[in-house]
Amino acid sequence: MPNYPDRVMYEADLGVPGAYFDAALGEFVMPYRTVREAEHAEALLLDFLRATYRAGAETGGWPQVDASA
Numbered sequence: 001m002p003n004y005p006d007r008v009m010y011e012a013d014l015g016v017p018g019a020y021f022d023a024a025l026g027e028f029v030m031p032y033r034t035v036r037e038a039e040h041a042e043a044l045l046l047d048f049l050r051a052t053y054r055a056g057a058e059t060g061g062w063p064q065v066d067a068s069a
Contacts, residue, residue: 012055016048028052 012021018034021027030048038044057064
């Protein structure tokens with residue numbers, strides 16, 4: 001049972017190239033190949049992780065922390 005509103009998955013635009021919501025899995029996905037082939041793979045993955053955190057925090061009303069460090 002997820003701890004976030006379902007709408008976060010369908011309404012959130014992560015703004016991260018290659019990332020998408022997979023309805024069958026019920027979560028956001030960043031394909032391994034997309035990360036592996038990216039010019040700046042670590043930065044792309046970090047952007048994806050920050051964006052998914054931000055989407056859940058904003059939509060779910062969770063406390064947010066500065067994850068930019």
